[in-house]
Structure formats: C-alpha cells, structure tokens
Amino acid sequence: MRYALPLALSLALIANAASAKPPADAAPPETTAEVKASRAAAQQFSATLKDALQQAMNSSGPVSGMTVCHDQAGQIADKLSQELGMLVGRTSLKVRNPQNAPDNWELAVLKQFEARKAQGEPVDKLEFSAIIPDDQGQRTFRYMKAIPTATLCLTCHGGSISAEVDAKLKELYPNDKARGFKEGDLRGAFTIAKPMP
Ligand code: HEC
Numbered sequence: 644m645r646y647a648l649p650l651a652l653s654l655a656l657i658a659n660a661a662s663a664k665p666p667a668d669a670a671p672p673e674t675t676a677e678v679k680a681s682r683a684a685a686q687q688f689s690a691t692l693k694d695a696l697q698q699a700m701n702s703s704g705p706v707s708g709m710t711v712c713h714d715q716a717g718q719i720a721d722k723l724s725q726e727l728g729m730l731v732g733r734t735s736l737k738v739r740n741p742q743n744a745p746d747n748w749e750l751a752v753l754k755q756f757e758a759r760k761a762q763g764e765p766v767d768k769l770e771f772s773a774i775i776p777d778d779q780g781q782r783t784f785r786y787m788k789a790i791p792t793a794t795l796c797l798t799c800h801g802g803s804i805s806a807e808v809d810a811k812l813k814e815l816y817p818n819d820k821a822r823g824f825k826e827g828d829l830r831g832a833f834t835i836a837k838p839m840p
Pocket residue numbers: 693696705706707708709710712713716717733734735737738739740741743790791792793795796797798799800821830831832
C-alpha cells in the first residue's frame with residue numbers, strides 16, 4: 644500500500660508489518676469503531692474511484708480511464724488518508740503498480756482471502772481486521788476488504804486486452820502483473836491502517 648501519512652508513522656507501520664503474527668492468531672475485533680470507520684473508508688474509496696473511472700471510460704474510452712487509475716487512484720487514497728486519519732490504499736497478490744505491493748501482513752491476509760474464497764465465501768464479503776503490536780508496544784489497527792473483479796475491470800485486468808490498452812499499460816507499467824483476471828476473481832483488497840493509542 645502507499646504510505647501517505649508522515650514518515651515516522653509509515654515506518655512504524657512497516658515495522659509492525661515485519662513483526663506481524665499470522666492473521667489466524669489475531670482475533671478480529673468485529674464491530675469496533677475502527678472496523679466501522681474502515682468499512683466506510685473502503686466504500687468511499689471504491690465509489691469515488693469507480694465513478695471517476697466509469698465517467699472517463701464512457702466519455703473518452705479505456706485509455707483515458709487508465710489515466711484516472713494512474714493519476715487519481717493514489718491522489719484519492721492520499722486525500723482520504725489525510726481526511727480520515729487512517730492510511731488508505733489498495734493492494735493485490737498480482738500488482739500493476741509496484742507501489743501497491745503487499746507487506747507481510749497484507750500478503751498473509753490476501754492468501755487467507757483466496758483460501759476462504761476457495762471454501763465458498765463470496766468475494767464481496769471477505770474482510771479481516773486485527774490489532775498488531777510492534778516491539779515498542781505501539782499498536783496498529785489494520786483492516787482489509789476484498790475487491791472482486793467485475794466486468795468493467797476486464798478491459799484493463801482481463802485475459803484479452805486491446806492493443807491500444809496493452810500498449811499504454813506496457814509504457815506505464817513495465818512490470819505489470821495485474822492481468823489475466825476473470826469476472827468474480829479476487830482482484831485485490833482495500834487496506835487500511837490506523838495507529839492505536
Ligand atoms: C482503464 C483501465 C482500468 C480499469 C477499467 C480498471 N483498472 Fe484497476 N488499475 C488500472 C491501473 C492503470 C492501475 C494502476 C494504478 C496505480 O498506478 O496505482 C490499476 C490498479 C488497480 C489496483 C491496485 C493494485 C495494483 O494492481 O496495482 C486494484 C486493486 C485494481 N486496479 C482493481 C480494479 C477493479 C476492481 C476494477 C474494476 C472495477 C479495475 N481495477 C478497473 C487500470 C484499470
């Protein structure tokens with residue numbers, strides 16, 4: 644995930660991630676204020692981005708939609724992070740932008756989501772949260788919510804991508820791994836972090 648808040652905080656979170664216990668050990672605090680705020684933040688991020696994307700694609704096509712994802716996804720995340728006092732981002736097991744690569748905790752949760760999906764849980768219901776202490780006793784609340792692949796997404800994340808979109812993707816993301824998805828696949832997850840008092 645991208646770290647938009649002050650560096651010290653970001654570093655603390657990275658340190659937390661390194662010492663994170665496997666998610667299965669951590670009891671999810673189901674209905675805490677943090678969980679509710681995180682659900683709302685993920686929902687807001689999702690809706691804002693999808694609106695901008697759909698609008699650009701409808702009016703000027705997929706390459707223009709890509710500009711929204713390229714230029715605005717990060718900006719929207721940064722703005723929300725500042726407004727909400729939580730780090731808000733997106734990550735995936737197969738990232739397009741290497742800045743979105745998962746840390747250890749996120750990686751474990753994404754794998755957990757894939758396992759739960761394989762057990763039959765609907766992708767749009769998958770979420771997980773935990774409070775993770777670091778070596779200095781600082782605790783961080785973390786939350787992730789799965790992002791399903793919809794039809795709209797296949798234009799840029801599917802198995803057969805148009806030559807025009809393909810060329811632009813190669814130009815912007817030489818290490819792109821976010822292709823070959825099918826509708827209903829787990830595309831990735833929203834990821835949220837907040838230091839606890
Ligand atoms: C017009 C092309 C386009 C469409 C359509 C599109 N995306 Fe993306 N997507 C991108 C680009 C470009 C990035 C890289 C953004 C960045 O640089 O942070 C991206 C990044 C992502 C990421 C962040 C992780 C990563 O791979 O870097 C997720 C999650 C994601 N897209 C999900 C979706 C979903 C879900 C949909 C459908 C609702 C969708 N995308 C539709 C182009 C697109």
